[in-house]
Amino acid sequence: MLARRIVPCLDIKDGRVVKGVRFVDLSDAGDPVALARRYEAEGADELVFLDITATVEGRRATLAVVRAVARELTIPFAVGGGVRGVEDVNDLLRAGCDKVSMNSAAVRDPELIAAASRRFGAQCVVVAIDARRAPGVPSGFEVVIDGGRTATGLDAVAWAAECERLGAGELLVTSIDRDGTRDGYDIALTRAIRDACNLPVIASGGAGAIADFAAVFREADADAALAASLFHYAELSIGDLKDALAADGIVVRRETVPV
Amino acid sequence: MTVPKIAVIDYGGGNVGSLIAALERRGAAFTLTEDPRDVDRAQAAILPGDGAFGATIDAIRERKLDGAIDRAIAAGRPFLGICVGMQVLFDSSDEYGGALGLGILPGEVRRFTGAPRVPHMGWNDLVIERTHPFVDGIASGAWAYFLHSYRVTGADSVVASCEYGERFAAIVARDNVMATQFHPEKSRSTGARLLDNFLRIAAA
Numbered sequence: 001m002l003a004r005r006i007v008p009c010l011d012i013k014d015g016r017v018v019k020g021v022r023f024v025d026l027s028d029a030g031d032p033v034a035l036a037r038r039y040e041a042e043g044a045d046e047l048v049f050l051d052i053t054a055t056v057e058g059r060r061a062t063l064a065v066v067r068a069v070a071r072e073l074t075i076p077f078a079v080g081g082g083v084r085g086v087e088d089v090n091d092l093l094r095a096g097c098d099k100v101s102m103n104s105a106a107v108r109d110p111e112l113i114a115a116a117s118r119r120f121g122a123q124c125v126v127v128a129i130d131a132r133r134a135p136g137v138p139s140g141f142e143v144v145i146d147g148g149r150t151a152t153g154l155d156a157v158a159w160a161a162e163c164e165r166l167g168a169g170e171l172l173v174t175s176i177d178r179d180g181t182r183d184g185y186d187i188a189l190t191r192a193i194r195d196a197c198n199l200p201v202i203a204s205g206g207a208g209a210i211a212d213f214a215a216v217f218r219e220a221d222a223d224a225a226l227a228a229s230l231f232h233y234a235e236l237s238i239g240d241l242k243d244a245l246a247a248d249g250i251v252v253r254r255e256t257v258p259v
Numbered sequence: 260m261t262v263p264k265i266a267v268i269d270y271g272g273g274n275v276g277s278l279i280a281a282l283e284r285r286g287a288a289f290t291l292t293e294d295p296r297d298v299d300r301a302q303a304a305i306l307p308g309d310g311a312f313g314a315t316i317d318a319i320r321e322r323k324l325d326g327a328i329d330r331a332i333a334a335g336r337p338f339l340g341i342c343v344g345m346q347v348l349f350d351s352s353d354e355y356g357g358a359l360g361l362g363i364l365p366g367e368v369r370r371f372t373g374a375p376r377v378p379h380m381g382w383n384d385l386v387i388e389r390t391h392p393f394v395d396g397i398a399s400g401a402w403a404y405f406l407h408s409y410r411v412t413g414a415d416s417v418v419a420s421c422e423y424g425e426r427f428a429a430i431v432a433r434d435n436v437m438a439t440q441f442h443p444e445k446s447r448s449t450g451a452r453l454l455d456n457f458l459r460i461a462a463a
Contacts, residue, residue, distance in 0.1 A: 002375075002423060003382040003402070040447075045382055046404070071280035074447045076404055093309075096276035098406065098445065121310040123378045123406045169378045169408075200380045223381060253382040253402045255448055 003253040004217045004245070005045035005224035006238055007202060008231045010035060013052050015061030032065045033072050039231070040075050042238040045253055047073070048101070048172070048202075048226060051081030063095045070096025078126055080172070089116045093124060101126040101172055104145035107152060107159070110166055117167025125170075126202075127163040131156035131189055132176040141189050148176045156189070157196045164197040171197070172226065175205035182208025182230070190220035202226050210236065210244045217250050265289040265461060266301035268328070268344075270318040275307050278341070281444040281451075287458055295327035303461035304331050308343030312352040312368060312409065315343045316360060325361060332363055337461040338436050345431065345438030346411060354409055364433060366414035374424035378408045385419040385449070391432040393456050394418055401449040403429065403441040410440065435460075 011018050016030040036047055049069070051062045059082065066079055079092050080101025089100045100120075106113050106127050117125045134142035139157035144150060160171055173193050175186035183206050190203045200223040203216045207227035216222045230236050242252045267282070269275060269291050282289050289305075290297055298304050306328065308315055319325050332338050340348050347360045352368035360368070371377045382402045387394060403421070410427040419430035421440075430453075431438050437457060443450030 001384065002379070003384075005381050067276065070274075070276045073277070074281070074445060074450060076406065076442075076445045093274055096274055098274075119310075122408060123380065124309070170380060198376050200376055200378065223376070255402070 001251050002223075003045070003251050004222070005202075006043070006213070006241060006252070007046055007048055007224050007226040008039045008044050008238070009048040009050060009204070009226050009228040010232075011050050011052050011228070012062060012065060014055075014058040015065050018052070033068050036069050036073050036077070039238065040073055043242055043253075043255065044075065044238055045224070046075050046098075047077040049077060049079045049081075049097075050101075051079065053082065063091060066092060066095035066097050078172075080126065080128055085112065086115050086119060089120060089125075093120060099124045099126045099170065101128045103128040103130065104150075106163070107143060107145050107154065110162065113163060113166040113168050117169070122167050122169035125168050126172055127168040127170075128172040128174065129156055129160060129163070129193070130174045130176050131186075133186075133189075139192055141192065144176055148179075157192045160193040160199075161196045164199050168199060170200045170202065172202045172204060174226075178206030179204075180229075181206055184208060184212040185216040185220070185222075185225065187215060187220045190216055190222050194221050200224065210241055213241060214245060214248050214250060217245070264301050264303075265458075266298045266304045266331075267291045268298060268304060268306045268319075268324060269293050270315070270322055270324060274309055277442070277444040278305070278307050281454055282458075285454065285458055293322050293324070295323050298324065298327035298331055301331070301336070303337040303339075303457075304328070305339045305341065305457075306344035306347070307341045308345070308347070310343060312343055312346055312354040312360070313356075313358040316347050316358050319347065319361075328361060329363070332436055335435050337457065339457050340436070340438035341444075342407065342440065342442055345440055346409065348431075348436065348438055349411055349414065352409060363436065364414060364416050364431060364438075366411045366416070366428070366431075368409050369412050370409050371424065371427075379405045379410075379423045381405065383421050383423060385421055385429050386426070387419050388417050391418045391437075392460055393432050393437040393453065394430060395456050396452050397449060401452075403439070403443075403446040403449050405429075405441045406445075407440060 076098035078099035
C-alpha cells in the first residue's frame with residue numbers, strides 16, 4: 001500500500017544550508033550533503049531543497065549541491081526556488097534531482113508547467129502553491145507569490161486544478177498563514193485542494209506536533225507532509241514520528257534493513 | 260572473480276548521476292556510453308530511463324542502440340532496464356499518442372486507469388510473485404519509490420508486483436533480462452539489494 005510520506009525541507013543559500021540546523025553529531029551544520037544523509041538515515045521518505053539564493057554565483061553553487069546530494073542520497077529529492085524557465089528545470093534535473101518545484105514563475109507563465117511536463121514528464125514537475133486565507137476569492141484561499149510578498153487574487157483551489165490540467169505531477173501546498181506558527185497544517189486548505197484535483201499533494205506550513213501530521217493525513221488525505229524547523233532543531237525525530245503514526249494506523253515506510 | 264564491464268546506455272535523456280554513483284560505490288567496472296559498439300563489447304548492460312516513452316525510444320533508435328540491445332539480450336548477457344528503460348523493452352505504449360517499443364518482452368505500457376491518483380508517487384511495497392536470482396534476499400513487503408503515470412500490462416515476466424488500484428508489474432525478469440519500474444538507485448535498501456544482485460549475476 002502506498003505509504004504517507006514525511007518530507008524534511010532544507011533551505012539552501014550559496015550552497016549552504018541556512019536556518020541553523022542543530023544536530024549535535026554533525027560537525028558542519030551547514031553541509032547539505034551531511035544533513036541530507038542524516039535525514040535519509042533517520043527515515044525521511046524524500047527531501048525538498050528550497051534555494052533562497054538570489055545571485056548567479058549562488059545558483060551555480062546550488063547546482064553543485066544538487067550534484068553532490070544526488071551522488072550520496074538513495075532516496076529521491078526535489079529542488080525549488082528561483083526556477084524561471086524550462087532551462088532551469090533542465091539544469092536541475094541534469095544535476096541529479098528527481099523533481100523540480102516551480103512557484104511564482106508558473107503563476108506568471110502557466111505554460112511553463114506544460115512545457116516542463118512535455119519535455120521531462122509530469123512525474124518530475126512539482127508546482128508549489130503558497131496560499132493564504134482571503135475572503136475575496138471563491139474558495140477562501142488566495143495564491144501569493146514572491147515568497148509570500150505578492151498577492152495575486154488567484155483562487156488557490158482553482159489554480160490547483162489548472163496545474164493538473166497543465167501537466168503538473170505533484171502539488172506542494174504551503175499555508176502562509178500557518179508557516180512558522182506550529183499551530184498545525186491548514187486542514188481546510190489541504191482538503192480543498194485534495195478534492196479539486198487528482199494529483200499527489202504535499203502539505204506544508206504549521207507542523208508542530210505528531211498530531212498535526214496524523215490530522216493532515218487523516219482529515220485532509222494529504223499524500224505527504226513537509227516540515228522544516230521541527231526536524232532541524234531535533235525536537236521531533238522522523239523515526240519517533242513514524243512510529244507514532246504507524247501505531248495510529250497510518251501507513252508509513254519503516255526500514256528494518258540498515259544500508 | 261572477473262570484474263564485468265557494464266555498458267550504461269546513455270541516450271541523452273535520463274538523469275544517470277545517482278545510478279553512476281551507486282555503481283561506483285559498489286566498485287563496478289562500467290562505461291557510460293551511447294555507442295552501440297560499446298554495448299556489443301560489454302559483458303552486461305543497463306538501460307536507465309526518465310521521462311517520456313516516445314522520446315526515449317526515438318533517442319535509442321537514432322543512435323542505433325536498439326540493435327545493440329537486441330544483440331546483447333539475444334547473446335544471453337545480463338541486461339537491466341530501469342523505469343522507462345524497463346517500459347521500452349515491451350511491445351508498445353499509449354503515452355503521447357503511442358509508440359512501438361523494442362518488443363523484447365510481451366506486454367503493453369498503458370496509463371493507470373483505476374488508480375487513486377496519477378502519477379503513482381511515493382514508497383509502495385512489493386509482492387514477490389516468483390523467485391529469480393535478481394530478487395534474492397528481497398521479501399514481500401520491501402519498499403520501493405515509484406514515480407510514474409504509466410505501467411506495464413499483460414506481461415508474463417512479472418517477478419514482483421505492486422498494488423495501486425490494481426496489481427501492476429514492479430519487477431520483471433526473463434532469463435538474462437531484468438527490469439524495474441522504480442529506480443533502484445532511489446529505493447534505499449531494496450534498491451541496493453537489487454543492484455548488488457544484478458552485479459553478482461553480471462559477474463557470474
